[in-house]
Amino acid sequence: MPEYIKKCPECGSINLILNRERGEVICRDCGLVIEEKMVDFSQEWREFDSEQADKMRRTGPPSTWVKFDKGLGTDIGQKGDIYKLDSKERNKFFRLRKWQYRVSTAIERNLKLALAELRRVASYLKLPQSVEEEAARTYTLAVQRGLVRGRSMESVVAGALYAACRRHEVPRTLDELSEASGIDKKEIGRTYRFVTRELGIRIMPSNPIDYIPRFASALKLTPDTQSKAVEILEDAQRNELTSGRGPTGIAAASLYVAALINNEKKTQREVADVAGVTEVTIRNRYKELLRKLNLKDQIKKKEAS
DNA sequence: AAGACGAAAGTGGTTGA
């Protein structure tokens, strides 16, 4: 936990929990997501003695896919010392420089632009570094395979980001990606599917539970309700109510029911808005939940009290 | 008057011949 976060700005609680994988800090008491975009402080290797440490430790910035040349680029003939050479050698240098320029232009210029766009969208969505990194890698591969041809650069960037989010279980909805990138939702979905298929990226269907903290926080629901919703979700998964359904719809319905049970009633519209689904979908899921999970009793009980 | 409910028709994507 970084030093500067001590208390929840919403309720003043110091009961904060850090989810390193998702790069989120969440208040246990009010469910507020305090910090979403976090630096990964860990080192990814372990060292047991000084000999290993010498091998493992690196100097300088780590190689990264976010930089178009992975931070390892070399320029030919930048300094003035080429003028110490005779004219023949000098010409050789000029030719080399020209070549490097030509090679650089095609793919790398595209990458430069695309990765800038990627950074922009990723920071807008407050995505953790690891996701950005993964998306950059995916995009680079896509460019090398010529998958961008015939598609807009931005849509491939958005698709790569969406895929990376899913892989890291930091789900963002297509709507959110669409809003951040300014690309049509369908277009993102299309390129996402295309790119993952072509690159053979396997992605598990996203888990509705992953959406709960964010939605609950947006709705200002208590942590009690939030864990109730998770409980309901787990129950629903056991009863096979979740397969084949849109994960956001189920997450939304669970939250709606949980809020109902805990007397924190939100309207279907409110929940639908933050989850990016319609009231109808919530109703349908909600009906199924009530029928299969005998939650009716719990609601009645609350009403009686 | 607002929210909840449900029916009906439409949309985009998947699947299987």
Next chain:
DNA sequence: TCAACAACTTTCGTCTT
């Protein structure tokens, strides 16, 4: 490549609080 299909949306009328 096309048609059937499931999930979800949009729209709209009715009921409840």
